[in-house]
Amino acid sequence: MVKSKGLTGEIKVPGDKSITHRAIILGSLSEGKMKIIDPLLGEDCLSTINIFRKLGVDIRVNEVNKEIIINAQGYRNFVEPTQVLDTGNSGTTTRLLSGVLAGLPFMSVMSGDDSIAKRPMDRVIEPLRLMGVDIIGSQNNSRTPLVINSMNNVVNINGVTYDMQVKSAQVKSAILFAGLYAKSDVMLKEQVTSRNHTELMFQQFGIEVEKQDDYIHLPAHSIDKLVTTDIQVPGDISSAAFFIVAGLIIPGSHIVIRNVGTNMTRSGIIEVVKAMGGQISLKSVSDGAEPICDIEVKYTAQLNATDVYGDMIPTLIDEIPIIALLMTQARGRSVIRDAEELKVKETNRIDKVVESLNQLGYHIEATDDGMIIYGQEKESMQSTRFSSFNDHRIGMLLAIANLLETEEIEIDHIDAVNVSYPSFMNDLRRLQGGN
Numbered sequence: 001m002v003k004s005k006g007l008t009g010e011i012k013v014p015g016d017k018s019i020t021h022r023a024i025i026l027g028s029l030s031e032g033k034m035k036i037i038d039p040l041l042g043e044d045c046l047s048t049i050n051i052f053r054k055l056g057v058d059i060r061v062n063e064v065n066k067e068i069i070i071n072a073q074g075y076r077n078f079v080e081p082t083q084v085l086d087t088g089n090s091g092t093t094t095r096l097l098s099g100v101l102a103g104l105p106f107m108s109v110m111s112g113d114d115s116i117a118k119r120p121m122d123r124v125i126e127p128l129r130l131m132g133v134d135i136i137g138s139q140n141n142s143r144t145p146l147v148i149n150s151m152n153n154v155v156n157i158n159g160v161t162y163d164m165q166v167k168s169a170q171v172k173s174a175i176l177f178a179g180l181y182a183k184s185d186v187m188l189k190e191q192v193t194s195r196n197h198t199e200l201m202f203q204q205f206g207i208e209v210e211k212q213d214d215y216i217h218l219p220a221h222s223i224d225k226l227v228t229t230d231i232q233v234p235g236d237i238s239s240a241a242f243f244i245v246a247g248l249i250i251p252g253s254h255i256v257i258r259n260v261g262t263n264m265t266r267s268g269i270i271e272v273v274k275a276m277g278g279q280i281s282l283k284s285v286s287d288g289a290e291p292i293c294d295i296e297v298k299y300t301a302q303l304n305a306t307d308v309y310g311d312m313i314p315t316l317i318d319e320i321p322i323i324a325l326l327m328t329q330a331r332g333r334s335v336i337r338d339a340e341e342l343k344v345k346e347t348n349r350i351d352k353v354v355e356s357l358n359q360l361g362y363h364i365e366a367t368d369d370g371m372i373i374y375g376q377e378k379e380s381m382q383s384t385r386f387s388s389f390n391d392h393r394i395g396m397l398l399a400i401a402n403l404l405e406t407e408e409i410e411i412d413h414i415d416a417v418n419v420s421y422p423s424f425m426n427d428l429r430r431l432q433g434g435n
């Protein structure tokens with residue numbers, strides 16, 4: 001007997017984190033008033049907002065209407081910050097802003113929390129230096145704090161032709177943001193296509209970024225083409241993922257998740273659920289720059305194992321913790337590979353997912369680039385005291401995993417969920433109550 005009854009009802013998850021960050025950045029760089037509708041107001045996006053406020057941008061948050069209003073004077077009117085810019089727990093803020101700050105005629109210093117201090121920054125420092133940016137980082141240019149300093153207050157950024165070595169949308173975006181100010185074109189090639197929200201939003205702001213053969217092409221002096229616009233943010237599929245999986249694995253569940261962003265570079269979890277035989281269906285709501293769907297899931301008694309690897313990994317990288325739980329419920333052995341990037345997230349998510357699911361009694365093993373999950377093999381829990389390790393996605397994974405247990409578990413540092421989904425526990429309770 002599982003503890004929870006089925007989750008039922010409708011839900012709207014908060015706005016997409018990646019899209020909200022990019023809208024704050026582009027709205028701040030442009031001139032004029034713009035609105036971000038249904039943004040994520042989680043801690044990571046608030047870190048991005050606070051940094052632009054320190055650069056002098058007028059940004060208001062209306063929590064009631066769920067809007068961010070930016071009244072910007074353009075990047076030329078930014079002021080030199082007098083303090084270290086705090087990126088909190090947000091890798092996206094740190095990496096994307098390293099590209100943005102590169103084009104500003106002053107010195108800025110960025111650093112974040114203990115987790116950010118461990119995350120690799122050489123991946124952005126190296127390409128930015130190739131573009132002529134004066135950026136240094138601690139630990140031999142590999143970690144925060146990052147110091148970005150325009151020589152004699154003159155910005156001099158070159159374009160670059162660059163074949164990316166890491167599978168990372170944050171690195172791609174850092175180069176593209178720096179490339180906005182470049183005096184020659186940027187040509188960027190990815191090994192594997194990562195989320196393309198930066199490219200799509202550049203186009204919404206009037207910038208002619210386009211794919212040329214295998215390269216993303218950004219013309220020189222693109223910053224001068226920026227025209228501000230309002231941005232409607234779709235629901236975050238990475239947040240929806242927790243309820244997609246809960247709906248599939250908790251007996252009696254039937255959930256509709258409204259207005260979720262289903263951009264193909266992000267929606268790998270849908271393909272995984274289909275491959276496993278999960279009851280899921282999508283109904284298109286809008287087919288604009290970022291496609292939006294309602295997603296309906298129903299409890300599925302018979303799920304089959306599947307493997308996840310290669311080009312699929314960037315399309316579901318943040319969902320892997322909760323996909324691993326889904327796989328524990330499937331018949332057979334599932335393998336996740338090519339996912340070494342998980343080791344450099346808020347925590348080492350290969351280790352922390354395996355440790356947490358093992359403690360719950362599941363049979364799962366860590367590998368060098370992923371994990372092996374032996375479905376439907378469960379022993380009793382080793383202890384009821386767990387930790388999110390200050391990683392929001394591990395916290396939410398544990399809260400959903402607990403629904404399958406007869407005993408209540410304790411999750412230390414569950415507040416970590418505020419990074420990407422502040423209303424997560426409330427939404428979960430609401431679905432448990434059936435509305």
Ligand SMILES: O=C(O)C1=C[C@@H](OP(=O)(O)O)[C@@H](O)[C@H](O)C1
Binds near residue numbers: 017167170171173318
């Ligand atoms: O560009 C982005 O908004 C993000 C890209 C991904 O990181 P990487 O680019 O490091 O893979 C993802 O894990 C992160 O949550 C958000």
Ligand SMILES: C=C(OP(=O)(O)O)C(=O)O
Binds near residue numbers: 092345346
């Ligand atoms: C990895 C994540 O975010 P970031 O890299 O922005 O810290 C995440 O949200 O799971």
